[in-house]
Amino acid sequence: ICDRVLHFILLLLESLINSTTGYGQDGKFSGPLKPMTFPIFEGQEPSQVIYQFKANPPAVSFELTGETDNIFKIQPDGLLYYVRALDRETRATHNLQIAALDAHGATVEGPVPITIEVKDINDNRPMFLQSKYEGSVRQNSRPGKPFMYVNATDLDDPATPNGQLFYQIVIQLPNVNGVMYFQINNKTGAISLTRQGSQELDPVKNPSYNLVVSVKDMGGQSENSFSDTASVDITVKENIWKAPEPVEVLENSTDPHPLKITQVRWNEPGAHYSLADRDKLPIFPFSIDQEGDIYVTQPLDREKKDSYIFYATAKDEYGKPLAFPLEIHVKVKDINDNPPTCPSPVTVFEVQENEGLGSSIGTFTALDMDEENTIHSVLKYKIVSQTPQIPNDGLFLVEEYSGKFQLAKQSLKKQDAPQYNLTVEVSDQDFKTLCFVQINVIDINDQIPIFEKSDYGNLTLPEDTAVGTIILTIQATDDDEPFTGSSKILYRIIQGDNEGRLGVDTDHHTNRGYVTIKKPLDFETAAFSSIVFKAENPEPLVSGVTYNASSFASFKLIVTDVNEAPVFSQDVFQAKVREDVAVGTKVGNVTAWDPEGLAISYSLTGDTRGWLKIDPGTGEIFSVAPLDREAESVYRVQVVATEVGGSSLRSTSNFHLTLTDVNDNPPRLAKDYSGLFLCHPLSTPGSVIFEATDDDQQSFRGPQFTFALGSETLQNDWEVSKINGELSTKHTDFEERLYKISIQFCIFTEFFVQIYLFCFSVTFCTCVDGKCFRPVGSQEGRPTVGMAVGILLTTLLVIGRYSCSDVEMPGILQNCPLYIFMTGPDSL
């Protein structure tokens, strides 16, 4: 820096200091020699004044020592400045000393310590320590448990956002339906399985995956963050920690216990196994050893408990579970160890006097605790004795397998014996049991039930009368022997209620019948019904006696209307359309009807985006605006059906419109790359970085972008890296002007290749220590002392010695043409 310029600056500074209130003799920019600390941003324009020290006689000049690195200088008159941009990553703190000297060069004041704190700017890209990582994961590993790390470094200050790294998985290959099997901790780079990954990864289906992970600085939260990518290959290994097949254990086993029944194995040796009882049984008859072998510890009893479910866990030496517990299913296999049992100490049947030969008396069913539908529980019946044997033995027979009792020889007479006691032998495969059956001979059923009245009149009910309501009591009487099947009455509705809306429950002590609503009444389908009851006995009538009109009764049921709201056929109507359907397309329809048959008018509510309309008459739904999946992937509105006329009752249902993605968002540059520049003249080939992105659903985004130069003529001067957006010069021989660059983004998807062409510009401009001209105020952060002066200085220098004003920085050219080619896989 030539003295002339500095002098000019000093004059300017002086005038600034003097004209500004608050900056006195010992103000922010100047003062006597004392220990001081100056924070200065790295990478600043050079030749910046830091402070003006004032000398007190006899001091006439100053001397600077310490870690100056030939950057910091002091003028004899006390002006402290620096001549090159600072680099925090080279030295974060410069410890300087300044002494005041007299005319003979002897120290008269100081030296005092002057500390320069170099503040960080984001001038370093994060870099993965490896460009390729390899790892492996066991199938079914716990979600969120890291199985490998990727690691990047950034030379910037980790205490500032500049050095704070943010990891992301950009691509997972293969990727079916956009389901991510892997996740990365955005701070630590730890890679683990997602819940789906834990459940679905299967080395048989797919033994390896490839991820592209990115790391960004600025905590990933800034448009201006730098990034790097790395490739991660992951091998999926089979999991032998699997639930064993369900085990069958024979009950009542006489083998010595404990008895090994199955086993589990952790993927590596050294696991600690234990069992957990899901049902908290008082006695838990299983155990596991440290090999993972599972034992039953005592004989089981299927009739007490026929299956067991419990868990096997594997833990590490600190008692932390290594994986999900496995469910062990044990089924207890039946043996025939239970004799048949009688249903009750004595089973009672009735038979009428005079009933004919072969008449069915009843069915006897004994029980067997052993497993149903096996040979162990198939029962056989046999009558072994009859008391009394009057008029003779063998009056009854029983069907061998069904247990059905019949009259074997003749009708019975109460005078002969009113009661018979039978002993029945019931046998299964191995056991025999005796049961007792008592047969009572009862009076003949020669009386029919007679209704107290044949017409119970008219009954008017609103249609919303509750189910369960008793609406009528009916009564018939029967003069046969009380409390037998000859006098017991069952009421049946034989006419007027095909829908089964009514039922009759009988009180067997009084033979009273209670008519009850079993299903909702409906004015619209059955406003008037004529109901007919029949009263019957469970025992058949003796021949010659028949039910006559006295055993029937009727009543008229009149149901009155209650106005009901319209009814939708579904609670939720679903439809699916492509997001790019033309405005006016029918996207779905809904249907409702009014129980009273009134006309219905449809309308929509909740159409917050104004995308849909409904035809009030037909319920058809149409789009009225362009739809956008990226705004709503499932658009939910409510449909309302209103009665036209009447009381305008209304009801509501839901309409869910699923929008399927179409690739309607072209990729774009991730941000505005105005101001990409390289310093002219180039000393070594240089490069600029850019990034592309796409707003569509991931399946359309394709595996990745690849980049290529947009035209062949560019290839003489430039090259672009295929994967990263890095544009490099091929030589150093460029003019000081703006170069328009076109870049192809190629997107490979399963079905097609898309090529997009983008344009932006790179400016070659004369630089001031690595910085192109930038207007005042574009620096980040609050200006510090050093920085404020720096801006002033740079501006002056630019005006004085350089002319960058003709080097405007255009952004992306607005009218750059965009080409899209789509080709099939053949031409690929």
Ligand SMILES: *[C@@H]1O[C@H](CO)[C@@H](O)[C@H](O)[C@H]1NC(C)=O
């Ligand atoms: C990442 O690398 C840095 C520097 O080598 C090291 O200090 C840090 O421990 C590493 N982190 C992990 C998770 O390996």
Ligand SMILES: *[C@@H]1O[C@H](CO)[C@@H](O)[C@H](O)[C@H]1NC(C)=O
């Ligand atoms: C980073 O991960 C944490 C959880 O690990 C999450 O809460 C946070 O939202 C993530 N940050 C971003 C920007 O995604």
Ligand SMILES: *[C@@H]1O[C@H](CO)[C@@H](O)[C@H](O)[C@H]1NC(C)=O
């Ligand atoms: C085991 O079987 C024998 C007959 O084989 C039987 O006496 C015993 O009660 C059975 N034990 C259990 C627990 O079922």
Ligand SMILES: *[C@@H]1O[C@H](CO)[C@@H](O)[C@H](O)[C@H]1NC(C)=O
């Ligand atoms: C039948 O057995 C019952 C006891 O269960 C007894 O009271 C009754 O007198 C017996 N009847 C005849 C006819 O043996």
Ligand SMILES: *[C@@H]1O[C@H](CO)[C@@H](O)[C@H](O)[C@H]1NC(C)=O
């Ligand atoms: C019962 O209703 C019927 C038909 O509605 C009617 O003809 C009859 O007169 C009514 N009887 C009584 C007693 O109200």
Ligand SMILES: *[C@@H]1O[C@H](CO)[C@@H](O)[C@H](O)[C@H]1NC(C)=O
């Ligand atoms: C039905 O039969 C009974 C006798 O069993 C008789 O008393 C009654 O009058 C009969 N009813 C009709 C309507 O015939």
Ligand SMILES: *[C@@H]1O[C@H](CO)[C@@H](O)[C@H](O)[C@H]1NC(C)=O
């Ligand atoms: C839509 O309308 C058609 C006839 O136009 C009908 O068959 C279909 O059931 C309706 N769909 C719904 C959900 O109402």
